[in-house]
Amino acid sequence: MAFFNSEPTSFKNKLFTFIKFVFFLGLGILIIWLSVRNLTAKEKGEILASFRIANYNWVFLAILLGILSHVLRSLRWMMFFKPMGYHPSFKNTFYAVMVGYFANMAFPRLGEVTRCGILAKYEKIPFNKSFGTVVTERALDMIIFVLLFFLMIFTQIGTLHDYLDKNVYPGLQGKFIHPFSNPIFLAGISCFLLLILFLFLLLRKRIIHSKTWHKILSLVLGFWEGFKSLSQIRKPILFIFYSFAIWFLYFLMVYICFFCFSSTSSLSPGAGLSSLVLGSIGIMITPGGIGLYPAIIQETLLLYGLSRTTGLALGWIAWTAQTAMILIVGSSSLILLTFNKNPDEQA
Numbered sequence: 001m002a003f004f005n006s007e008p009t010s011f012k013n014k015l016f017t018f019i020k021f022v023f024f025l026g027l028g029i030l031i032i033w034l035s036v037r038n039l040t041a042k043e044k045g046e047i048l049a050s051f052r053i054a055n056y057n058w059v060f061l062a063i064l065l066g067i068l069s070h071v072l073r074s075l076r077w078m079m080f081f082k083p084m085g086y087h088p089s090f091k092n093t094f095y096a097v098m099v100g101y102f103a104n105m106a107f108p109r110l111g112e113v114t115r116c117g118i119l120a121k122y123e124k125i126p127f128n129k130s131f132g133t134v135v136t137e138r139a140l141d142m143i144i145f146v147l148l149f150f151l152m153i154f155t156q157i158g159t160l161h162d163y164l165d166k167n168v169y170p171g172l173q174g175k176f177i178h179p180f181s182n183p184i185f186l187a188g189i190s191c192f193l194l195l196i197l198f199l200f201l202l203l204r205k206r207i208i209h210s211k212t213w214h215k216i217l218s219l220v221l222g223f224w225e226g227f228k229s230l231s232q233i234r235k236p237i238l239f240i241f242y243s244f245a246i247w248f249l250y251f252l253m254v255y256i257c258f259f260c261f262s263s264t265s266s267l268s269p270g271a272g273l274s275s276l277v278l279g280s281i282g283i284m285i286t287p288g289g290i291g292l293y294p295a296i297i298q299e300t301l302l303l304y305g306l307s308r309t310t311g312l313a314l315g316w317i318a319w320t321a322q323t324a325m326i327l328i329v330g331s332s333s334l335i336l337l338t339f340n341k342n343p344d345e346q347a
Helices: 011-036 041-053 057-084 090-106 110-122 127-177 183-208 211-232 236-260 269-285 292-302 308-337
Strands: none
Touching (some): 057 127, 057 236, 057 308, 090 110, 090 308, 110 127, 127 269, 236 269, 236 308, 269 292, 292 308
16 A cells, blocks of 8 residues: 555565565564474374463453553554654544554564654654654663663573573574674774765765765654654653553563463563563564574473473464554554545645
């Protein structure tokens, strides 16, 4: 539909997006195969039996909590726009958030563009300004995620120590620490930045008068205004409450699913925190966490003494609850948007 992109994209961009989608979907399918390929017939039967005996009333409650988390996310997003003089309706803001998550199920990061396009169409909020608020919002979520990560380490270090040493710390060290300790890497970055600066100084008159430069400048100014709105929030206490309540509801979505089985109902909230934090990494890597999320939940709960068949079954149930919520509410929001009248049509 028209609001899925603010501007037409080239065939090359669409092809690149499709290739990324196929790659990450294929990665998810590969992880599913790897997680079940070594299971015996007996273990596969145990997983199917777990699905049959699960208490799905808790799954329904988890879905409701997930919807509530996105209600709060919509209310928080609305707070960004008031300092800029925009007052989007809750209905359209909620639809935009849910359609954004729905779009992310198909193509990673498409949702951020989609929901800003919806507000541009139905609330007349400039795309660059709303996208600036989304970037700020994602940065806030990452800060809270990092805080939860350290809380998990502080409270669950006895259980997770070996797992983090083998699977998490080496990857973080290789990705963030090692490159910056390499003098060749630093020299290459320095040369690249100096080259960019030299080219800009050499061609600055032509660049400054080009249409591309003005578009980039407009986009940057929009980003800055969206980011600046954070410092102008009129009810900062309420904003902070929304931010932490969203993640608390995410935690409850996972922890509530533990009560689906009698064998997992006694697991501690610490196990729920570990599942939330480590499972979120799976969602960051593959679209919607397909394949990887259940596998991570399985590996995490093994550390808490759970059998791998029950852990995998629970991982799939928790993933299904989150995915079903996005598919049902996201697709419904997309349909309901078609009944909205465009402000241009109302005039």
